[in-house]
Amino acid sequence: MSSVLNHSILQFDNVGFSYQRDKEFIHNLTFSIGNNEFIGLLGANGSGKSTILRLASGILRPSTGSVKLWGELLQSYRNGDRAKLLCYLPQLLDMPIPFRVRELVAMGLYPYEIIPDVTVDEALDIVGLVEKSDSYIKNLSGGEKRRAFIAMTLLQGAGLLLLDEPLANLDIKYQVEIMRLLKGLKEKKNISIMMALHDINMALRFEKIMLIKNGKILGMGNPKTVLTSEMLTGAFDVAVELKKLSIRSTYASYLDF
């Protein structure tokens, strides 16, 4: 059991990536995601958060180095097998054709020939959307829509969830709702999560943070040690001041205009 707990699910080894020739965007990235970890990927716009998640999901292939999933090269997996182990949700979840919530959630079963134990109703129950199961996705609020897609990933049954800015464009009520849901999935379902975000105050509440700038890791670890005023100022090119409210609570102040 301890060997499973210590094993990294996803491992980046000296990963480099370029969108254009002669212009490397991601530089020599080495990190791992361990079992039952919840990692926040923090950085300014264009810092490389989405690219890192796309490399981690296999949508992009590294120009140099390697990405390994459970010790095997990510690209060596068959598509269907990979889908049972890791799952990626992009930031933009547009729906040009009007699917209903139940139809969308059931797609999480596509990688399986034999249907797993979790049912669509159970997944909807976990994300709190049972009453909206027959609604059109487009008619849901931003938070509900995000939860519907998370329900789909629950049926997919992957142990690693990669989320690109799941809190983007959501008001604070829905942000808290999504964070509670994700934390619950980590604790109750033992799902490892890596999510991109750019809200420093939200990042301060994570167990583990990876701070990114220009495709490089500035720091990785507990927010208390990684998210210092100097590091954040360097990452966002804006003066960030950290203020302590109590022993457990700190907030970042940067609205200097």
Add this chain to the structure above:
Amino acid sequence: MSKIRITFFILILILTLLTSLFLAPKVINPFHLDTTERNILFSIRFPRIMVAFLMGMALGASGAVLQGVLRNPLADPYILGISSGASLSAAVAILSGSYIFGKFTIPLVAFFGASLVSILVGFFGWRRGGLWPERLLLAGVGLSFLFHAILMLLMSISPGERLGRTIFWIFGDLSVADWALIPCGSLFIISGFVIFLSRAKALNALILGDELAHSLGFSVHKERLILFMSISLMTAASVSLGGIIGFVGLLVPHMMRFFVGADSRILVPASAIGGGTLLCIADLIGKSVMPPVEIPSGIITAIIGSPYFLYLLRRKDVLGT
């Protein structure tokens, strides 16, 4: 619920087929057939209904598949330019009067033109190891304009009688339906449909976007290429059977989404049945309203289809927006 609705559609289809066979434009009693009536029934009405159903089925199904592949609810199989290639090649044959393969000339050259344009659209839509929806769409529109311009040029310098025949074909001419065309047409249409059936889940995943389709375990470029082939086969075969029938490929998937939902595994077969039914109804109307003059089915589908489509557009829940 969707089963009840599909049954309802099948009943409408059966009713339409029976009316087309025995009631319109002239009543034929199936229990007392003379030689002429037997000929009308088996040599004219049966093949015509079969062709109408096959064409409608192909257009409805390929429209539903294409709207998913392009992630665009306003896509129509003809938007890929396949019909313009078929029209141009058929028009060349009709206007030049060179029927080198006899009665098979028009369907054969139309199929050849449609297939050639499919390959061209695929060529221009291909980049970095795969087909891209925006490129496919733009390639289709670009080629359509080109072929349409050449077609107009040919028609503007052609003599009257052949011109009329060309126009009739372009608007969907089911009067040329012949038993001999059916085996080949149905082979291509059914092949396209079977290809789709094997990739139905992939189509649903592609509708969610390339990244989510990848995350669900599909090879995005491979699936899109296979589905494009399915659409091309069905559309090319449909056009070659009886010309251009507008609106079926656009309208029917929307109608069916209202009845059976958006899941392609149900929607595409339902659109096939719906498309077949709609075209049989259009043909029935076209040959019944002012006999012996026949109105091309493409005109009828557009006249029925446009107001219904605009009605659907006003309903918030149908397009989900």
